[in-house]
Amino acid sequence: MPRLSVWFIRCSFIYLFLGFTLGGIILANKGYPFAPWVWSLLPAHMEFLLLGWMVQLTMGVAFWILPRFRSGPPRGNIDLVWSAFVILNTGIVMVAVQPFISMTWLTQTGRILETISVLLFVFALWQRVKAIEV
Amino acid sequence: MPLLTRTFIKTALVYFMLALLLGILLSLHVSNSLFPVYIHLLVFGWLTQLIFGVVYWMFPKYSNQLPRGREALSWFTYGTLNIGLILRAIAEPLQASQASNLFGVLLVLSAILQWLSGVAFVANTWQRVKEK
Numbered sequence: 001m002p003r004l005s006v007w008f009i010r011c012s013f014i015y016l017f018l019g020f021t022l023g024g025i026i027l028a029n030k031g032y033p034f035a036p037w038v039w040s041l042l043p044a045h046m047e048f049l050l051l052g053w054m055v056q057l058t059m060g061v062a063f064w065i066l067p068r069f070r071s072g073p074p075r076g077n078i079d080l081v082w083s084a085f086v087i088l089n090t091g092i093v094m095v096a097v098q099p100f101i102s103m104t105w106l107t108q109t110g111r112i113l114e115t116i117s118v119l120l121f122v123f124a125l126w127q128r129v130k131a132i133e134v
Numbered sequence: 135m136p137l138l139t140r141t142f143i144k145t146a147l148v149y150f151m152l153a154l155l156l157g158i159l160l161s162l163h164v165s166n167s168l169f170p171v172y173i174h175l176l177v178f179g180w181l182t183q184l185i186f187g188v189v190y191w192m193f194p195k196y197s198n199q200l201p202r203g204r205e206a207l208s209w210f211t212y213g214t215l216n217i218g219l220i221l222r223a224i225a226e227p228l229q230a231s232q233a234s235n236l237f238g239v240l241l242v243l244s245a246i247l248q249w250l251s252g253v254a255f256v257a258n259t260w261q262r263v264k265e266k
Binding site for chain 1: 182251
């Protein structure tokens with residue numbers, strides 16, 4: 001497994017832990033309401049689990065396992081995918097913290113960063129989706 | 135494919151079917167309090183459980199003696215995930231419609247079990263994510 005996939009996948013595990021922790025607090029609060037502010041954790045819960053866990057795990061495994069190139073760098077432009085990794089995680093954190101610091105621009109900027117990240121990732125991996133013999 | 139992976143994936147497929155059936159009920163406006171259950175059957179019971187099963191099967195070996203880590207810990211993940219999710223699917227709509235101490239306790243128990251499933255999965259898989 002390449003180093004970049006290790007980073008993607010271990011980060012996804014961290015988000016899995018954080019997302020499950022926030023989800024557990026929200027669900028427990030439904031059973032025994034102890035703090036109304038718990039509901040403000042919901043955007044972070046969803047962001048951590050959908051983008052942080054599932055999307056990031058998928059990106060890490062795809063970078064690892066898709067067919068490699070026979071000539072040049074075997075997994076294509078690695079710098080581009082490293083950029084996608086950094087930008088994705090910046091975006092996730094911005095969206096997740098927004099409810100706590102009341103800067104609405106954080107959510108929009110975070111979503112834009114997440115989209116840029118995915119575009120970079122798609123651009124970098126597009127040519128690796130191919131028949132093995134090609 | 136190891137037994138645990140087959141169990142994870144087949145259980146995930148059952149949740150997939152249940153979630154879509156529940157989606158039909160939701161479209162008929164049977165009960166809006168079922169929406170959180172519908173979402174969690176899909177993303178937790180189906181997608182996350184499918185991922186857990188495939189990761190257990192296909193990720194790099196932990197060691198020659200324990201290629202897939204501690205199997206008992208992975209069965210613990212399976213058990214806590216599913217008991218926690220079933221408790222939630224029962225107690226969450228009931229708590230929304232007729233709140234009681236019993237349903238409250240079941241929801242807290244469900245929250246703890248689901249959290250433990252994630253912790254156990256990460257604990258058993260972390261070291262399998264490694265450079266060649």
